[in-house]
Amino acid sequence: MGKTSMSDCPCGSGRDFDDCCGPYLAGRELPPTAAALMRARYTAHTRVELDFIAGTHDPDSREGIDREATERWARRAEWLGLEIRDVEAGGVDDEVGGVEFVAHYRERGERRRHHELARFKRACDGGWLYVDGEVPEPETVRHEAPRVGRNAPCHCGSGRKYKECCGAPA
Numbered sequence: 319m320g321k322t323s324m325s326d327c328p329c330g331s332g333r334d335f336d337d338c339c340g341p342y343l344a345g346r347e348l349p350p351t352a353a354a355l356m357r358a359r360y361t362a363h364t365r366v367e368l369d370f371i372a373g374t375h376d377p378d379s380r381e382g383i384d385r386e387a388t389e390r391w392a393r394r395a396e397w398l399g400l401e402i403r404d405v406e407a408g409g410v411d412d413e414v415g416g417v418e419f420v421a422h423y424r425e426r427g428e429r430r431r432h433h434e435l436a437r438f439k440r441a442c443d444g445g446w447l448y449v450d451g452e453v454p455e456p457e458t459v460r461h462e463a464p465r466v467g468r469n470a471p472c473h474c475g476s477g478r479k480y481k482e483c484c485g486a487p488a
Contacts, residue, residue, distance in 0.1 A: 352408025
């Protein structure tokens with residue numbers, strides 16, 4: 319998500335747009351993997367290429383796309399970068415795949431992120447289609463250290479109760 323030149327592809331691959339997502343958005347090539355389609359769809363959002371976004375969406379759920387809302391979001395957001403966290407299948411020899419990604423953006427001056435587990439399937443033309451996605455459950459963080467009860471001996475070794483030693487209000 320660092321500084322990029324004008325020709326760097328917005329997807330964050332480090333490649334020139336014309337050698338990365340450009341041919342996919344122009345319809346000259348098909349993305350060979352689910353991850354390549356995910357990168358191209360992110361790039362399409364940054365360039366407000368709604369026809370590409372709709373055209374790479376699974377026809378079985380394409381009517382659910384709200385083009386006006388998608389266009390508003392794409393135009394209003396300042397796209398800051400794409401982070402691919404995990405890829406499951408979705409390779410050149412696969413029929414289905416999944417991509418966990420985080421799209422970073424700024425909207426109305428506030429930094430935001432869209433974290434999704436996206437599902438893809440191979441299209442009959444050999445390309446890939448976005449099927450759907452879900453927002454992953456937040457990870458629960460557990461405190462692994464043993465809890466010290468107020469009446470337990472203080473862990474500092476003073477011999478006093480915790481509540482009367484290190485656990486005493488300051």
